[in-house]
């Protein structure tokens with residue numbers, strides 16, 4: 001087992017004052033696990049851009065290492081430059097660099113058609129100081145033309161200057177391990193940190209998974225369907241499934257665990273405690 005797997009927590013930008021207060025309370029509680037960094041998502045095509053900036057600013061002000069997500073699709077080079085300059089002035093040292101998906105109605109993809117081009121642009125314009133995370137997909141990206149193409153495109157993101165990757169969530173550890181084997185065979189040695197999605201709601205998880213291509217194994221989906229109107233049983237089952245997944249990953253030496261918090265404390269806190277991480281006072 002890896003002796004120092006690093007935790008990281010992902011949040012989304014709130015849309016109200018109440019949401020912002022809630023987010024900072026969740027952030028404060030999860031910071032007691034002393035994560036390696038936290039990150040804040042970003043709406044492709046500009047939506048929630050201000051919300052991301054404000055949340056990143058608030059989190060950095062508490063002293064937490066905070067990585068904004070940045071999407072390239074539908075955004076100009078000048079806009080990307082000024083967004084990054086704004087983050088550098090705040091003290092940002094890490095970015096999660098993504099292609100993003102165009103919001104409905106937008107058709108113009110712009111200069112950054114793939115994340116690889118955005119990674120290259122950030123390196124060309126801002127040098128090597130920023131740590132750049134990119135996305136990886138053990139269950140493969142929904143637009144993927146083949147598993148090996150997906151891995152070659154991931155390699156191009158590293159060749160363009162990415163430092164490490166965070167995966168889309170998955171519930172089958174073997175899909176991650178087989179993906180890592182392929183990735184290593186393709187010559188990628190950078191850390192690929194598994195993304196972990198707690199299970200707390202049937203409708204949201206299935207809708208989201210269908211959209212992003214994350215596979216929910218049939219036996220899990222069937223149980224979640226059975227428990228969809230029984231919140232306590234669903235949460236207990238979800239906790240059990242995700243805790244076992246994390247143990248399996250940790251036992252096999254993953255470099256870290258990146259939690260999709262959905263701006264909630266308890267699901268992540270419960271899992272982290274069960275798998276042996278402690279909170280400071």
Ligand code: FAD
Nearest residue numbers: 041042044069098099100114115135141143144153166168
């Ligand atoms: P890419 O790496 O560009 O890949 C997209 C697709 O294009 C893949 O199918 C790939 O195989 C293919 N491809 C790549 N390069 C080429 C090429 N040269 N030629 C042909 N095909 C190619 N979305 C948001 O809007 N905001 C967020 O904050 C956000 N955060 C995320 C965080 C994580 C950890 C993950 C896993 C996803 C996140 N997403 C976010 C979703 C992401 O934007 C979508 O999954 C998007 O569809 C792909 O982004 P990417 O960076 O993986 O794209």
